[in-house]
Amino acid sequence: MPPQTRSPDRGVDPVKAVVMAGGEGTRLRPMTANQPKPLLPVVNKPIMEHVLRLLKRHGFTETVVTVQFLAALVRNYFGDGEELGMNLHYATEEVPLGTAGSVKNAEDRLRDEPFIVISGDALTDIDLSDMVKFHRDNGAMVTIGLKRVANPLEFGIIIVDEEGRIQRFLEKPTWGQVFSDTVNTGIYIMEPEVLDYVAAGEQVDWSGDVFPQLLAEGKALYGYIAEGYWEDVGTHESYLSAQADVLQGKVDVEIDGFELAPGIWVAEGAEVDPEAVLKGPLYIGDYAKVEAGAELREFTVLGSNVVVKEGAFCHRAVVHDNVYIGPSTNLRGCVIGKNTDVMSGARIEEGAVIGDECVIESEAYLNNNVKVYPHKTVEAGAVVNTSVIWESRGQRSLFGKRGVSGLINVEITPDLAVRLASAYATTLKKGSAVTTSRDASRAARTLKRAVVSALTAGAINVHDLEAVPLPLARFQTAHRELAGGIALRTTPGDPQSVDIIFLDANGADLSPAAQRKLERVFSRQEFRRAFPGEIAELSFPSRNIETYTHEILRRVDTSGVREAGLKVVVDCAGGTGSLILPTLLGRVGVEVLTVNNRLDEVSPTETLAERMRDLHRLGELVASSRADFGVRFDPVAERISLVDENGELIDDDRAQLVLLDLIAAERRGGRVALPVTTTRVAEQVCRFHGVAIEWTPTSQDALIKAAMGEDIIFAADGRGGYVLPEFSSTIDGIASFVRLLGLVARAQLSLSQIDHRIPEAHLLRRSVPTPWSVKGSVMRSVVEAAGDREVDTTDGVRVLGPEGAWVLVLPDTSEAFTHLWAEGPDKDTAQELLEEWAAVVENTEEE
Numbered sequence: 028m029p030p031q032t033r034s035p036d037r038g039v040d041p042v043k044a045v046v047m048a049g050g051e052g053t054r055l056r057p058m059t060a061n062q063p064k065p066l067l068p069v070v071n072k073p074i075m076e077h078v079l080r081l082l083k084r085h086g087f088t089e090t091v092v093t094v095q096f097l098a099a100l101v102r103n104y105f106g107d108g109e110e111l112g113m114n115l116h117y118a119t120e121e122v123p124l125g126t127a128g129s130v131k132n133a134e135d136r137l138r139d140e141p142f143i144v145i146s147g148d149a150l151t152d153i154d155l156s157d158m159v160k161f162h163r164d165n166g167a168m169v170t171i172g173l174k175r176v177a178n179p180l181e182f183g184i185i186i187v188d189e190e191g192r193i194q195r196f197l198e199k200p201t202w203g204q205v206f207s208d209t210v211n212t213g214i215y216i217m218e219p220e221v222l223d224y225v226a227a228g229e230q231v232d233w234s235g236d237v238f239p240q241l242l243a244e245g246k247a248l249y250g251y252i253a254e255g256y257w258e259d260v261g262t263h264e265s266y267l268s269a270q271a272d273v274l275q276g277k278v279d280v281e282i283d284g285f286e287l288a289p290g291i292w293v294a295e296g297a298e299v300d301p302e303a304v305l306k307g308p309l310y311i312g313d314y315a316k317v318e319a320g321a322e323l324r325e326f327t328v329l330g331s332n333v334v335v336k337e338g339a340f341c342h343r344a345v346v347h348d349n350v351y352i353g354p355s356t357n358l359r360g361c362v363i364g365k366n367t368d369v370m371s372g373a374r375i376e377e378g379a380v381i382g383d384e385c386v387i388e389s390e391a392y393l394n395n396n397v398k399v400y401p402h403k404t405v406e407a408g409a410v411v412n413t414s415v416i417w418e419s420r421g422q423r424s425l426f427g428k429r430g431v432s433g434l435i436n437v438e439i440t441p442d443l444a445v446r447l448a449s450a451y452a453t454t455l456k457k458g459s460a461v462t463t464s465r466d467a468s469r470a471a472r473t474l475k476r477a478v479v480s481a482l483t484a485g486a487i488n489v490h491d492l493e494a495v496p497l498p499l500a501r502f503q504t505a506h507r508e509l510a511g512g513i514a515l516r517t518t519p520g521d522p523q524s525v526d527i528i529f530l531d532a533n534g535a536d537l538s539p540a541a542q543r544k545l546e547r548v549f550s551r552q553e554f555r556r557a558f559p560g561e562i563a564e565l566s567f568p569s570r571n572i573e574t575y576t577h578e579i580l581r582r583v584d585t586s587g588v589r590e591a592g593l594k595v596v597v598d599c600a601g602g603t604g605s606l607i608l609p610t611l612l613g614r615v616g617v618e619v620l621t622v623n624n625r626l627d628e629v630s631p632t633e634t635l636a637e638r639m640r641d642l643h644r645l646g647e648l649v650a651s652s653r654a655d656f657g658v659r660f661d662p663v664a665e666r667i668s669l670v671d672e673n674g675e676l677i678d679d680d681r682a683q684l685v686l687l688d689l690i691a692a693e694r695r696g697g698r699v700a701l702p703v704t705t706t707r708v709a710e711q712v713c714r715f716h717g718v719a720i721e722w723t724p725t726s727q728d729a730l731i732k733a734a735m736g737e738d739i740i741f742a743a744d745g746r747g748g749y750v751l752p753e754f755s756s757t758i759d760g761i762a763s764f765v766r767l768l769g770l771v772a773r774a775q776l777s778l779s780q781i782d783h784r785i786p787e788a789h790l791l792r793r794s795v796p797t798p799w800s801v802k803g804s805v806m807r808s809v810v811e812a813a814g815d816r817e818v819d820t821t822d823g824v825r826v827l828g829p830e831g832a833w834v835l836v837l838p839d840t841s842e843a844f845t846h847l848w849a850e851g852p853d854k855d856t857a858q859e860l861l862e863e864w865a866a867v868v869e870n871t872e873e874e
Contacts, residue, residue, distance in 0.1 A: 098117070
């Protein structure tokens with residue numbers, strides 16, 4: 028975007044302003060550990076000062092500032108606003124009241140006329156005068172400032188019609204919920220009566236509480252799509268990029284100082300030796316001193332009174348006030364807090380953040396993404412190497428699809444396991460009890476010991492189940508009414524990696540909200556430690572397998588199995604299922620041939636090629652032994668694969684339909700929960716048997732929540748994972764297999780006969796590489812390309828066509844891909860749909 032010319036001072040009709048400056052800015056710690064986020068400097072001036080100057084330029088001089096976290100610092104810095112030519116008033120929250128509650132707290136000053144609400148910690152030059160005109164021209168009750176961004180996950184996304192009227196919005200979506208890249212900037216113009224919708228003294232949010240109510244009542248909510256610059260300075264990365272954008276002229280704000288040379292900004296009283304090397308754009312604050320031989324390169328920002336000694340090198344470094352940078356130091360892409368000393372020869376790498384009043388002694392080395400909190404000393408020659416593993420792998424959050432994953436002893440170390448478990452313990456009440464469990468691998472066993480130590484040190488009692496199938500760990504967590512659990516397993520398909528899976532009280536994976544809570548504790552490293560008398564207990568509960576087996580046989584219908592004389596071949600895959608399956612099947616009364624019936628510590632997982640090889644062998648055994656069917660468990664017994672009586676593999680999609688058909692035929696009523704990626708042949712099966720379908724998002728959390736609903740008789744994830752609500756609310760391969768035995772026995776049909784009576788599906792898939800920066804644009808392009816066709820946004824964007832045809836476009840939550848599913852009445856139609864929408868995704872990427 029080319030630099031904008033500054034708008035002249037121009038007034039608007041009387042409109043008051045509210046600047047929200049009460050946030051803690053926890054994601055920006057340690058920069059915000061001892062100062063509020065609005066006071067963070069951007070090119071040596073607090074973000075909020077840039078906001079106030081913008082308001083002043085557009086004629087908003089009567090302004091209310093809402094404060095809460097370290098409120099005195101904000102009041103002391105800006106005072107009554109006289110220096111800025113403004114009249115500032117302060118509304119202080121005793122407790123956090125939310126975005127709407129904080130404005131309601133200032134109601135006394137806002138009753139007479141419309142007012143604008145703007146965040147004190149977002150850098151912007153949006154034309155506020157034009158936004159006010161838009162608001163009045165449309166007779167709006169509320170006008171929301173909108174902006175198109177590359178990654179909309181951290182913001183509320185909004186769709187407006189051609190006239191700007193808001194049609195739909197969603198606060199902080201997942202990638203599966205993204206239907207636009209147009210996001211809420213947090214800049215609002217409101218009529219005073221809006222405050223009648225906000226309860227006094229309560230925590231109320233605009234996007235989560237007030238706006239949905241106004242939209243439901245049909246009030247005039249409009250969206251103003253802004254053309255100017257807007258950056259929510261909410262992360263360390265966006266903080267650095269905001270500095271660079273100001274220096275490049277991408278945002279129209281005032282820079283104090285003069286241009287010594289093009290792009291070289293120097294403030295009053297600064298001393299720069301002629302022998303210093305300067306390569307702009309960069310900024311040198313007032314009374315800073317740069318000695319001969321120092322080198323300052325692009326996007327470096329020095330605060331007031333900073334001293335840079337000879338031989339020092341700074342590139343993309345943001346240095347706050349009163350910092351000493353010693354000789355031969357090397358700073359790259361980092362942030363240095365005020366009053367900090369960086370001694371000679373120290374090296375601070377990209378992404379590192381040093382808090383206020385620290386001492387980094389000579390020759391110390393701080394690796395990428397290290398965070399040093401205020402008032403700390405890093406000793407001379409120390410190597411501080413605590414890189415954050417998920418960023419080094421390019422992940423966007425701590426949690427992925429399988430919990431926290433990474434390379435064993437590289438990304439997932441015992442030290443990391445301790446910190447993760449400590450964070451988890453901190454989220455629970457002291458004295459709570461959790462389970463721990465693992466698969467057959469040595470790595471999981473080693474890491475589990477670290478996890479147990481951290482939990483007990485955090486005042487959490489541990490019931491260690493040792494090596495057990497994952498469904499058993501989930502069942503025992505829920506059955507014993509514990510607070511949760513931690514399970515460790517080798518990553519499916521990758522023997523070099525491990526997954527740490529956190530469970531809730533129902534034995535299910537933590538919900539996204541609980542994951543974010545754990546992530547916040549982990550990122551702050553504010554772990555709770557037990558006092559000596561509070562160290563918790565470690566116990567090893569007995570009879571876990573017996574209890575689990577007994578409950579399966581009690582709750583899962585196995586009638587008719589003994590009479591049917593079934594013969595099956597079971598492949599335990601060398602996993603923990605081998606601890607249970609032989610004994611369980613003996614009690615069920617089925618003739619069984621088991622293979623790989625052992626715990627394999629050396630090969631605790633399998634590649635896709637190994638899995639297909641073993642399924643082929645299983646098919647040969649089934650056919651040669653004339654068994655009724657074969658089943659192969661994954662190494663933790665959570666998912667199953669089926670082979671029919673002819674030795675033919677039934678793929679996961681067809682296996683799901685087979686189980687659905689059998690269960691629906693028996694129950695003749697109720698509902699099933701299936702992900703939106705399931706073939707619509709499932710609708711035909713359910714309709715035939717009088718069963719309803721509840722479509723769910725593709726995430727396991729959404730499926731499990733749906734499976735806990737009333738009248739749900741079955742749920743499946745399309746990847747060999749099945750939920751039987753009569754036994755458990757989580758995926759369980761062992762219980763699913765026992766249920767299948769009873770179903771086949773009572774139906775008196777073979778798996779191939781059941782498969783053949785189900786209509787053929789024409790469902791195709793494709794994954795298109797998609798950079799993170801364009802994912803939001805891709806989803807907006809899909810919605811626009813849909814035109815007048817019916818669109819479903821349960822997960823991603825599903826476009827419906829004639830004759831039951833549909834296509835689903837879904838961004839991947841953890842990788843740079845967009846996934847597509849297309850189904851039609853025949854394979855050619857499905858292929859055409861897939862090609863059409865893949866082109867929409869790819870063409871957006873090229874733009």
